Amino acid sequence: MREYWNSFASLLGVLAFCQSLLQLIFPPQLRFLCLKFFNRIFHLFSSYCYFDITEIDGVNTNELYNAVQLYLSSFVSINGSRLSLTRALNSSAITFGLSNNDCIVDTFSGVTVLWEHVVIQRQSQTFSWRPLPEEKRGFTLRIKKKNKSLILDSYLDYIMERSNEIRRKNQDRLLYTNSRGGSLDSRGHPWESVPFKHPSTFDTLAMHPQKKQEIMDDLEDFANGQSFYQKTGRAWKRGYLLYGPPGTGKSSMIAAMANYLSYDIYDLELTEVHNNSELRKLLMKTSSKSIIVIEDIDCSVNLTNRKKNNKRNYCDPEVRCGSGSACGGEDGGNSITLSGLLNFTDGLWSCCGSERIFVFTTNHIEKLDPALLRSGRMDMHIYMSYCSYPALKILLKNYLGYEESDLDYHVSKELSDVVDKAEMTPADISEVLIKNRNYKQKAVTELLEAMKTRADRNFKCGSLRGKISDEEEQEKRALETPNEGSEFEEPCK
Numbered sequence: 001m002r003e004y005w006n007s008f009a010s011l012l013g014v015l016a017f018c019q020s021l022l023q024l025i026f027p028p029q030l031r032f033l034c035l036k037f038f039n040r041i042f043h044l045f046s047s048y049c050y051f052d053i054t055e056i057d058g059v060n061t062n063e064l065y066n067a068v069q070l071y072l073s074s075f076v077s078i079n080g081s082r083l084s085l086t087r088a089l090n091s092s093a094i095t096f097g098l099s100n101n102d103c104i105v106d107t108f109s110g111v112t113v114l115w116e117h118v119v120i121q122r123q124s125q126t127f128s129w130r131p132l133p134e135e136k137r138g139f140t141l142r143i144k145k146k147n148k149s150l151i152l153d154s155y156l157d158y159i160m161e162r163s164n165e166i167r168r169k170n171q172d173r174l175l176y177t178n179s180r181g182g183s184l185d186s187r188g189h190p191w192e193s194v195p196f197k198h199p200s201t202f203d204t205l206a207m208h209p210q211k212k213q214e215i216m217d218d219l220e221d222f223a224n225g226q227s228f229y230q231k232t233g234r235a236w237k238r239g240y241l242l243y244g245p246p247g248t249g250k251s252s253m254i255a256a257m258a259n260y261l262s263y264d265i266y267d268l269e270l271t272e273v274h275n276n277s278e279l280r281k282l283l284m285k286t287s288s289k290s291i292i293v294i295e296d297i298d299c300s301v302n303l304t305n306r307k308k309n310n311k312r313n314y315c316d317p318e319v320r321c322g323s324g325s326a327c328g329g330e331d332g333g334n335s336i337t338l339s340g341l342l343n344f345t346d347g348l349w350s351c352c353g354s355e356r357i358f359v360f361t362t363n364h365i366e367k368l369d370p371a372l373l374r375s376g377r378m379d380m381h382i383y384m385s386y387c388s389y390p391a392l393k394i395l396l397k398n399y400l401g402y403e404e405s406d407l408d409y410h411v412s413k414e415l416s417d418v419v420d421k422a423e424m425t426p427a428d429i430s431e432v433l434i435k436n437r438n439y440k441q442k443a444v445t446e447l448l449e450a451m452k453t454r455a456d457r458n459f460k461c462g463s464l465r466g467k468i469s470d471e472e473e474q475e476k477r478a479l480e481t482p483n484e485g486s487e488f489e490e491p492c493k
């Protein structure tokens with residue numbers, strides 16, 4: 001056996017020698033042919049095969065090249081002695097890369113592979129619609145021939161997956177908006193984006209810890225549920241309806257969800273969408289691993305339909321534009337309808353892209369069309385309630401750094417007794433605590449006073465409180481939609 005290997009090694013040595021000799025003696029064309037011939041023979045006997053992944057494929061950027069670069073960056077930082085460093089747009093992290101013509105060994109499923117980063121000068125600028133870089137870059141993957149089929153497919157898939165993860169981790173989250181009202185930017189995108197830096201997390205969110213845990217588990221199950229969704233033939237998406245009075249943390253919850261899963265947010269302003277087909281286009285331009293949000297859903301769809309349909313009740317099936325009717329009603333398909341919206345979240349269109357979460361918020365669940373609430377449409381209905389005692393403890397910890405044990409026994413007893421009766425939102429309570437955050441004792445005393453006053457008032461004039469909050473609500477709507485805020489309609493009976 002050893003003799004066989006010795007003779008094989010000497011054969012390779014001779015071939016390499018002939019190659020260099022040819023370079024000296026023959027003219028270039030002949031040399032090229034001979035080299036090709038010897039290379040063929042060399043590869044025939046070699047136990048390795050090679051794959052080139054170039055940076056530019058024709059004139060398009062090769063996604064696989066970028067993925068490999070990012071993937072290798074996750075472990076070259078430990079091994080390399082000379083590395084290239086990059087920081088991408090919108091990223092707060094620095095990534096390491098292999099320097100020119102450096103190699104690195106990787107192991108996947110017990111198989112060892114070698115990566116080489118190849119950089120060569122481009123000889124002459126060939127004709128191209130866009131200027132090409134002066135250097136030709138690429139990665140060469142060397143693997144044993146016998147492992148080729150075993151690892152090629154799954155290894156490359158694994159690299160794509162890992163690189164996406166790294167990219168998401170490195171890149172700051174983005175908040176997209178369609179506030180341009182359907183016009184496209186220079187790259188044909190209907191969404192505008194800004195870095196998303198909302199500090200709300202599930203730790204800072206004041207709500208019952210058990211309920212919070214349920215939501216976190218549900219999100220986790222969703223994010224790890226690719227195989228489940230595939231196996232059951234369901235689109236990989238999930239819908240949450242957040243409802244409750246203003247200031248109870250619906251928007252904060254959305255931010256916490258995005259931060260928890262590291263997803264981007266698409267804040268869909270329905271009043272800026274002119275018709276159902278525009279809505280579909282917007283959906284097609286959203287990326288996976290994102291949360292698509294429609295805030296105050298009772299106002300958006302309701303208002304548009306009502307406006308387009310001369311104040312008819314939007315629960316009317318014609319207005320809702322159910323199956324068979326011409327969507328858009330009287331204006332020849334020039335409005336967004338409830339059925340268009342449902343198709344967007346639930347129908348065939350909802351499946352373009354994957355791993356997406358839809359979140360609708362409302363202050364008035366009773367005003368929503370039953371079609372939106374039907375089981376299976378929104379997977380979870382989450383009531384964001386007035387502040388409870390467990391939620392209050394979280395706020396005290398957030399704003400004052402107080403644990404329950406830091407409070408005087410009588411004070412904590414009084415707080416726990418009065419908090420439900422006071423019916424104050426976390427936003428109300430936060431305001432009192434922020435104002436006095438440098439005087440902790442005073443903050444607690446003032447909060448207790450405010451709660452007692454509110455509880456008394458609620459007890460004395462419960463019906464009046466209802467009116468007040470309705471006024472607050474109308475005021476809020478008027479501020480948000482100055483021209484349309486006064487047009488409130490009776491909820492569906």
Ligand SMILES: Nc1ncnc2c1ncn2[C@@H]1O[C@H](COP(=O)(O)OP(=O)(O)OP(=O)(O)O)[C@@H](O)[C@H]1O
Pocket residue numbers: 204205206207244245246247248249250251252253363384425426427428430
């Ligand atoms: N559950 C909560 N936990 C922590 N902070 C909260 C909570 N609810 C409200 N807040 C505080 O109150 C402010 C307003 O809350 P947020 O905008 O999330 O309420 P909302 O329910 O979305 O109200 P709206 O119905 O008016 O949109 C937030 O900036 C946050 O600081």
Ligand SMILES: [Mg+2]
Pocket residue numbers: 250251252295361
């Ligand atoms: Mg909100």
